[in-house]
Amino acid sequence: MTPAEMEARIVRYGDLVPCKTAFIDAHTPGSDQKENFTIIGGGVSESPDQHVHIKDTPGFNIGAAGQPPKCRNSLHSHRTAEVFFVLKGRWRFFWGRWGKAGEVTLEEGDIFNIPTGIFRGFENIGTDYGMIMAILGGDDAGGGVLWAPQVIEDAKDHGLVLGENGKLYDSKKGQKLPDGVGPMPLLADDVLARMPEPTTGEVVPRYVARYWDMMALSDRAPAPVIGPDAMLVDKPGFDVDFISHTTPVEEQAMDSHHVLMPMRGHWRLDYDGGSVVLNPGDTCAVPPGLRHSVTPSMSGEASMFRVRSNDDPAGPTWVG
Template identity: 70%
Template sequence: MTPQDMESRIVRYGDLQPCKTAFIDAHTPGSDQKENFTIIGGGVSESPDQHVHISIPHGFNIGAAGQPPKCRNSLHNHRTAEVFFVLKGRWRFFWGERGDAGEVIMEEGDIFNIPTNIFRGFENIGTDYGMIMAILGGDDAGGGVIWAPHVIQDAADHGLVLGENGKLYDSKKGESLPGGMSPMPLLTKEELAKVDCPSAMQVVGGYVRRYLDMVALAGEKPVKVIGETGIIRDKPGFEVDFITRGSATATKHQHDRPSVLMPVKGHWRVDYDGGSATLAPGDTMSVPENLAHSAQPSMTGEAALYHIIATDDAAGATWKG
């Protein structure tokens, strides 16, 4: 693997290309300043404007959401796993059809394995532009987003209609539903009754892990954050490890499928057969299958990164209420 080949598999934070029209709430006041990023895989965007940085299948998708202060992402549901870690800022995650069933405040480095089959949203409550990085289960990210009914209704009041084909049509651009196309139907009362609504204690206790707690757990081996034997015991179709300076090693290893390295603190030098690269927080590196590699901090100071690799588990439901 040449350095040029590997550089094509690194998405630098400063090179991320945002989409401001990715979802149905792109015109809704309070949500109209958010930016969506699809880093690896097709993502779940409803807009043809969404740029995909790396389209190579990994068994999961990597994305990100960037939002200024007080901007929120509207309440929605996914059929597969959705994991976030906070890269920059301070964020409030909330859930329930109206967002009032529970909430958790998350700081930089914290990670949240959001259960499937619950409506969830998030808001930047910091004082500057914030960024959260996302892992979505499956190569097709579960077939899109399921919106709370009021989100679809609010969007229509501001000119955006979601077709039953999962695509957006913007009346402000002169667009309308094609002939024979119906709008995406709202969930019925019966369907809404089947959506889970766990308590804050159930969600925070089972699915949130704090950065400083993981640093304290870190020793000479990486902390398995999400996995069958992880500190979040789940099988969402991928595993997530947390690596710090003490658990990093110069010994090279390889996997039989692509893996992803995502620094959250410090700079990391990745040595691989054929060359090396240095990653900073916010960078995303796709390591090819069967390529021997290692990752170590390249400077003194605090250093941590998340490592993601697919498993053979179905990217299915995580909530076990």
């Protein structure tokens, strides 16, 4: 692989293109300052304005959310896995029909494999602009977002309507639903009644891994974070490993797609054809069969997440 070909497979943090109108709550006060990023794959954005950095998917999607302090993402659900790790800031995640079933606070480097099939939301509770990186199961990320009914109702008061085709229409811009396209129907009461309401005690021990625990477990080999025999035993359609500056990672060629996502420090990626440095917030898609190795490019703390494709289905993840 040539250096130019490899660079085309890297999305730099500083090159990320945000979309501020990605979802139905884009005009709703309290959520109207959030930014959505689609890094690998189309993700679940509802806006034609969304920029997609790398369109080809390796069996999962990679995205990100950036928000200033006190900005929140409204309650929604997915049909496939949704995994977040905190790149910058301090975040509160909450879940349930009204967002009151449970909650957890995540610090930088913590990872949360949010159970599929429950409403979830999150907000930046730090003092600066924050960023969380996301992994979504499946090539098409489950076909979209399921919103809590009150989110759709609130959005109408601020000019946004979601069509049954999954696209947003902004009445403030003179847009309206096309002929033959109705509004997205609200979830029926019987569907809402079947959605689980797990408590904090049920969710956190099984679905949250803390940064310093992963650092401790990665001293001799990559620490399995999500997957069979991992810290968070699950089959969301991909595996997640954690690599730190003390992890010996030998040169290898994997038979699956995988994505490198540095958390802290600078990493040198040596591959058959060249060498490149990856920085925190960068995303690098390594193709199957490419011989490569990763090592910290300088002394000090360094860590990264490695996401690998597998043959598992893309969800669900919640087992009550």
